[in-house]
Amino acid sequence: MSSEVEAGTTSAGRGDREAVVSRPALQAGGTLSLLGSELLTLFRRRRTWALLGALALIPILIGVAIRVAGAAPTGRGPAFLDQITNNGLFVGVTAIIVATPLFLPLTIGVVAGDAIAGEASHGTLRYLLIAPAGRIRLLVVKYVAAAVFCAAAALTVVVMGTIVGWVLFPIGPVTLLSGATVGVGDALLRFLAIAAYVTVSLLGMSAIGLFLSTLTTVPVGAMAATAILAVASEIMDALPQLEWLHPWLFTHYWLGFGDLMREPVVWDSFAENALLQAGYVLVFGALAVGRFITKDVLS
Amino acid sequence: MPDLAIETHGLTKRFRSQLAVDDLDLAVPPGAVYGFLGPNGSGKTTTIRMLLGLVAATAGDARVLGADMPRHVDSVLPRVGALVEGPAFSPYLSGEANLRRFDAADREAPRRTRAARVVEALDRVGLSHAARKKVHAYSLGMKQRLGIANALLMRRELLVLDEPTNGLDPQGTREVRALIRSFAEDGTTVFVSSHLLAEVEQVCTHVGVMSAGRLVAQGTLDEFRAEGETRVLVRTPDAARARRVMAGLGLDVDEEAAGGIRPVTIPATDAAGNAAGDAVVARLGTRPPESVVAALVDAGVRVRGFETLHANLEQRFVELTGEGFDVVQ
Numbered sequence: 180m181s182s183e184v185e186a187g188t189t190s191a192g193r194g195d196r197e198a199v200v201s202r203p204a205l206q207a208g209g210t211l212s213l214l215g216s217e218l219l220t221l222f223r224r225r226r227t228w229a230l231l232g233a234l235a236l237i238p239i240l241i242g243v244a245i246r247v248a249g250a251a252p253t254g255r256g257p258a259f260l261d262q263i264t265n266n267g268l269f270v271g272v273t274a275i276i277v278a279t280p281l282f283l284p285l286t287i288g289v290v291a292g293d294a295i296a297g298e299a300s301h302g303t304l305r306y307l308l309i310a311p312a313g314r315i316r317l318l319v320v321k322y323v324a325a326a327v328f329c330a331a332a333a334l335t336v337v338v339m340g341t342i343v344g345w346v347l348f349p350i351g352p353v354t355l356l357s358g359a360t361v362g363v364g365d366a367l368l369r370f371l372a373i374a375a376y377v378t379v380s381l382l383g384m385s386a387i388g389l390f391l392s393t394l395t396t397v398p399v400g401a402m403a404a405t406a407i408l409a410v411a412s413e414i415m416d417a418l419p420q421l422e423w424l425h426p427w428l429f430t431h432y433w434l435g436f437g438d439l440m441r442e443p444v445v446w447d448s449f450a451e452n453a454l455l456q457a458g459y460v461l462v463f464g465a466l467a468v469g470r471f472i473t474k475d476v477l478s
Numbered sequence: 479m480p481d482l483a484i485e486t487h488g489l490t491k492r493f494r495s496q497l498a499v500d501d502l503d504l505a506v507p508p509g510a511v512y513g514f515l516g517p518n519g520s521g522k523t524t525t526i527r528m529l530l531g532l533v534a535a536t537a538g539d540a541r542v543l544g545a546d547m548p549r550h551v552d553s554v555l556p557r558v559g560a561l562v563e564g565p566a567f568s569p570y571l572s573g574e575a576n577l578r579r580f581d582a583a584d585r586e587a588p589r590r591t592r593a594a595r596v597v598e599a600l601d602r603v604g605l606s607h608a609a610r611k612k613v614h615a616y617s618l619g620m621k622q623r624l625g626i627a628n629a630l631l632m633r634r635e636l637l638v639l640d641e642p643t644n645g646l647d648p649q650g651t652r653e654v655r656a657l658i659r660s661f662a663e664d665g666t667t668v669f670v671s672s673h674l675l676a677e678v679e680q681v682c683t684h685v686g687v688m689s690a691g692r693l694v695a696q697g698t699l700d701e702f703r704a705e706g707e708t709r710v711l712v713r714t715p716d717a718a719r720a721r722r723v724m725a726g727l728g729l730d731v732d733e734e735a736a737g738g739i740r741p742v743t744i745p746a747t748d749a750a751g752n753a754a755g756d757a758v759v760a761r762l763g764t765r766p767p768e769s770v771v772a773a774l775v776d777a778g779v780r781v782r783g784f785e786t787l788h789a790n791l792e793q794r795f796v797e798l799t800g801e802g803f804d805v806v807q
Contacts, residue, residue: 209584209585209586210585212582212585212589213582213583213585215582216579216582216583220568220571220575220579223570223575224570225570226570301567301568301569302563302564302565302566303566303567303568305527305530305532305562305563305566306566306580306628307583308530308531308532309530309531309532309555309562310555310580310581310583310584311531311551311552311555311583311584311585312583312584312585313551313552313585316585317583473534475532475533476527476532476533477527477533
């Protein structure tokens, strides 16, 4: 067979290994390559698109329901719901408020909980490790991919909501919570900021999911546990008796993006949320690394 | 003297109460095709997992291509291609996409040549036609081939193949054998675990046998065979006299004539309608077999058949690891 091709690629391989390229540079390139491959795998998967599709359905349902049934009575239903008939731009914001407590965490639970456990259940974990992907490198790549999915999920809801609102309802300048009115362009930028806020909100949960994913070879277990933790955290956040605990719950600031709808924008809650999420990422990232680097891979 | 390709000392793995691998001293010389044998559950796969850094040893040490494992996994594993406990792929990706994914995980595999190397590897195992098919549509044999292709993505110094012919049809088995031979010719060390003894006997230069977590024998295939006993089988109507003569020569004659030794040959002879008489079996020792025939004929024994029975790998294997389903667990 084509032994020439073989010989050619071999010498290329050897050449690269011994080339003047410094080892860290080579490894950084390799890590990007692995991340690219991981993202490609994630977004080639039908399940990923099914999850994003389910999220996209939320603004569609809200938009169509209001279009068909007419405006919601003022002050009832999720925030901004009563404003949609006046201004379609509120569909996206309403949808993200509806999606944040349950639908978003469910999809993140699926992706983060599957990160390592899914590979283990397919048996591909052992082949990634003997490639060798490197255990810490694999965890980092898996986490970054989960974070990219968080952004994709938040953007899906906000962007789809804006499109639905644009199609079904009149569009106009937006009256903010502080009473000021901003133009459509300014409002769209704020919606993107909300998507960023929600993405950051989900990073801590993704780290928890990644850690749980290193504990098992049954992906469904890790997915369910991750989603259940999110709901449990929200329940605790709703109990006044546990008020001392509230600022430490990773769901505590999840709906705090209202500050982005003020003029001027108040970034305090964004920063507090980011700090809390960073703490969760550090703690659960460390736990995941600690667990994974010593784990016997028997699957 | 170059380093051994694989070398372990006192390698031990304990899972809770069970001792999976016990005090293993493997020595695989470079360039060898090493057949790693053992019944199911004898610790072969656990050993392979330790060699590849997937599982941490409880005690002892392992060196692969001259470097300590698992400390040097990052520098050693790019030079090792492996098939561990069956192939495994993401079912929702094509065969080609799966290979690219594993190749991307190897940080020493150049991205530039990735596509070409994947095509080449698929071609080597005869899967070019199914490259774009999703793996969930692959048959077991196709997955097995894809697993072998994955081990071939880069030029390797060591190939570790755990049951490489599992699920393959006879043609596929022959191809794998040919592939193993071609690697050996290139100087690649091949470490192949199997319970298909005939398979191993055909391609291996060295053999190691595991039983209940211990390495019970290790050496070149020839040494291994030589340790087994050669027997002679005489077919004659004068069985009693033949026994006396052979005993007189100092041969150790089996009491139960031919009992347990290749019982299949006896009905086969009978079926030929040839009244060959009884079969007498004796351990030959170091005596040349023709001298036995001469002595028998001198003594007037009617010799109708004479065979020397070399211990084949299967007999040695059974001698070392036990019979039937009662193998040591």
